[in-house]
Amino acid sequence: MxxxxxxxxxxxxxxxxxxxxxxxxxxxxxxxxxxxxxxxxxxxxxxxxxxxxxxxxxxxxxxxxxxxxxxxxxxxxxxxxxxxxxxxxxxxxxxxxxxxxxxxxxxxxxxxxxxxxxxxxLPPGGPRRAGRSLGKTGLGRAGGAAGGVEGAAPSLTDVRRAYCEGGLAAATASMEAYSHAPWNVAQRVLVSAAALVVAALVAWSRVYLGYHTVRQVLAGCxxxxxxxxxxxxxxxxxxxxxxxxxxxxxxxxxxxxxxxLVVEEDLCQAGWEKWEVRRQEGLEKERKRERMGGPKAGKRE
Incomplete structure (x- = not known):
C-alpha cells in the first residue's frame, strides 16, 4: 500500500x-x-x-x-x-x-x-485652492503671520508658526497642505540610491548562498x-x-x-487633491447649513 x-x-x-x-x-x-x-x-x-x-x-x-x-x-x-x-x-x-x-x-x-x-x-487647482479654502478656517491668517505667500503650499516653518499663532487646528490644516508636496530632487535621489542598495544586497546574497559565482552576478548586474x-x-x-x-x-x-499621469503627478497626490477640494467644499456647506439652521431653531423656541 x-x-x-x-x-x-x-x-x-x-x-x-x-x-x-x-x-x-x-x-x-x-x-x-x-x-x-x-x-x-x-x-x-x-x-x-x-x-x-x-x-x-x-x-x-x-x-x-x-x-x-x-x-x-x-x-x-x-x-x-x-x-x-x-x-x-x-x-x-x-x-x-x-x-x-x-x-x-x-x-x-x-x-x-x-x-x-x-x-x-503643483497643479493650479490643487494645493493652492486647498490653501485658499483652509485660509478661511485660520490657516491663511497663521500663514500670513508666518510670512508665507497667500494661496501657496506652506513650508515646515509655516506649520510650526501656525501652531504657535493659530493653535492645533491651524497647525493640522497646515501640516496637511505641507505633506502633500511632491518629492523634490533630493528625495528622488535618496529613493533611487536606496533602490540601488537593495539591488546590490540581492546580488550579494546570490554569491553568499552559493547559487552563483561573483562573475555570474557581475554579468547579471x-x-x-x-x-x-x-x-x-x-x-x-x-x-x-x-x-x-x-x-x-x-x-x-x-x-x-x-x-x-504619473510622469507629471505624484501617485498619492493625484487623487488626494481632488478629495481634499471636495472635503473642504463639504465642510463649507456644513458650516453654511449650521449658520442657516441656528436662527430657525431659535424661532421655534
Whole structure:
C-alpha cells in the first residue's frame, strides 16, 4: 500500500536553501525573494493605478527576463559546486544571474524614471485652492503671520508658526497642505540610491548562498543595467513618436482605463487633491447649513 504513494515534488519558485545557523544566510534567503515581491508590487500598482508608465516598466522587466533566459541558453555556464549547500541549490545555468539582472533592471529603470522623466508640479487647482479654502478656517491668517505667500503650499516653518499663532487646528490644516508636496530632487535621489542598495544586497546574497559565482552576478548586474538604460530609451521613443498616446486611445486601453499621469503627478497626490477640494467644499456647506439652521431653531423656541 505504501509503495503506491506518489512522491511529492518541490516547487522551486520560492524554494531557497540556506544555513539556519547563519543569520546572514537567513537574511540572504529573504533577499532572494525580492524579485517575487517586486512582481506582486507591479501587479498591485497596475491594478490600482492603471498607469501606462508602470505597465511599460513591467513590460521591460519581462523583456529583461527573456534576455536573461536567452543569455543562459547561449553561454551555458554551470552554477558553482563549491560546498554541499550549493550542490543542492538551483537548477539550470548560472550565467548571468537572473536575480541580479532582475533587481538591477528594476533599480536602474526606476532611478531613470525618478531622476529624468518624473517632473511633478503643483497643479493650479490643487494645493493652492486647498490653501485658499483652509485660509478661511485660520490657516491663511497663521500663514500670513508666518510670512508665507497667500494661496501657496506652506513650508515646515509655516506649520510650526501656525501652531504657535493659530493653535492645533491651524497647525493640522497646515501640516496637511505641507505633506502633500511632491518629492523634490533630493528625495528622488535618496529613493533611487536606496533602490540601488537593495539591488546590490540581492546580488550579494546570490554569491553568499552559493547559487552563483561573483562573475555570474557581475554579468547579471551589467546585463540588467544595459537593459534598464535601453528600455528607458525605447519608452522615450514611444513617447516622442506619439505611439504611446496612440496606444492609450485604443479601445482596450480605454476599457481598462489606462492613463499616463504619473510622469507629471505624484501617485498619492493625484487623487488626494481632488478629495481634499471636495472635503473642504463639504465642510463649507456644513458650516453654511449650521449658520442657516441656528436662527430657525431659535424661532421655534
Amino acid at each position: 505504501a509503495d503506491d504513494v506518489t512522491p511529492l515534488a518541490s516547487l522551486s519558485l520560492t524554494h531557497v536553501y540556506y544555513n539556519p545557523d547563519d543569520p546572514l544566510s537567513h537574511l540572504s534567503a529573504f533577499l532572494a525573494l525580492v524579485p517575487q515581491a517586486l512582481c506582486v508590487v507591479y501587479a498591485t500598482l497596475l491594478w490600482s493605478t492603471r498607469e501606462a508608465e508602470v505597465l511599460l516598466m513591467f513590460a521591460g522587466q519581462l523583456a529583461c527576463e527573456a534576455v536573461n533566459l536567452a543569455l543562459k541558453r547561449l553561454i551555458k555556464e554551470e552554477r558553482p559546486r563549491q560546498h554541499d549547500l550549493a550542490s543542492h541549490a538551483g537548477r539550470g545555468y548560472g550565467m548571468p544571474s537572473s536575480h541580479a539582472q532582475f533587481v538591477v533592471f528594476w533599480a536602474v529603470a526606476g532611478s531613470l524614471f525618478l531622476l529624468v522623466r518624473h517632473r511633478p508640479s 551589467a546585463a540588467g543595467a544595459v537593459c534598464g538604460v535601453a528600455w528607458f530609451a525605447v519608452t522615450h521613443l514611444l513617447r516622442e513618436t506619439g505611439m504611446l498616446a496612440w496606444g492609450l486611445e485604443m479601445p482596450l486601453a480605454r476599457w481598462f482605463r489606462v492613463r499616463d
